[in-house]
Amino acid sequence: MSRELELVEAFVGLADTLVVGFDVVEFLHDLVVRSVSLVDAQASGLLLSDATDQGLRFIAASTEQARMLELLQLQNEEGPALEAYRTGARVDVPDLGAHADRWPGLHQAMQDAGFASVQALPLRLRDRTLGAMTLFRTSPGRPDETDTAIAQGLADVATIGIINSRALEEQERLAEQLQAALNSRISIEQAKGMLAEYHGVEMEQAFEMLRRFSRNNNVRLSHVAAAVVRRETSTAELIPPRGHALH
The missing domain is CATH 3.30.450.40 (GAF domain)
Structure with a gap:
C-alpha cells in the first residue's frame, strides 16, 4: 500500500x-x-x-x-x-x-x-x-x-x-444524569400525590413531609419518594404499607 x-x-x-x-x-x-x-x-x-x-x-x-x-x-x-x-x-x-x-x-x-x-x-x-x-x-x-x-x-x-x-462520554453521562433526574421527579410527584390524598393536605405540604423525612433520616429525597410509591416499611410514618387503604 x-x-x-x-x-x-x-x-x-x-x-x-x-x-x-x-x-x-x-x-x-x-x-x-x-x-x-x-x-x-x-x-x-x-x-x-x-x-x-x-x-x-x-x-x-x-x-x-x-x-x-x-x-x-x-x-x-x-x-x-x-x-x-x-x-x-x-x-x-x-x-x-x-x-x-x-x-x-x-x-x-x-x-x-x-x-x-x-x-x-x-x-x-x-x-x-x-x-x-x-x-x-x-x-x-x-x-x-x-x-x-x-x-x-x-x-x-x-x-x-x-x-x-x-x-x-460526557454527553452520554449527562444524558444518563438527566434521565435519572426526570425519573426521580416522576417518583416525587407520585409520592406527593399519595401523601396529599392520604393525609388530606396540599401538594406543597406533602412535599415538605417528604423533605423532612429525607433530612431527618439522611436519605436522598428521590429514594424516599420511590419508597413511598412502593409503600415500603421504611416510610411507614408517611404512608401505610401496601394493603392498607388510602383515605
Missing part, C-alpha cells in the same frame, strides 16, 4: 471517533502502528493524560520495546514524551549518543533497545496538551520535514479523536 493511501485511511479513520461506542484504545493502537509505517521510525508509543489532566498514563505502543520505554519514562518521570507533554513543543534528539545526560534514567535503556535517535510530538489542541507520541529510530539523524509533518498530523488526529471521545 502506498504511503498516500495509508495517510488517507489514517485520516478517514477520524470519522469513527464521532460515533457512540468508539474505542479510543484501539484507535490509538492503530495510530501508533500506522505511524511506524508512514514515517521513518522503527517503533512508536503514546502516553495520554487522564481525564483530570493530573498525569500521564501509558495507552499504546507499536512494539513491546516501545511499551517498556514508555513505562520507563513514567517510572523515572523523565523522557522525550514527558518533555513534549510538559512544554507543549516537539522534542528532537537526532543522536542519543551525544545526549547521554539528558534523561539519565532512560538513555541507556533506549540504546540497549537498539535506538539511536528519538522524536516526541505533543498531542495538542490550541493551549491544551493531552499527551505525547514518541517515535524511536535505529539510525541517528534528524527526520526530514515531510516525515515530521506527517507525524505531527497523526498526533493531531489522535488529539481530535481523544477530545471527540471524551465529549461523547
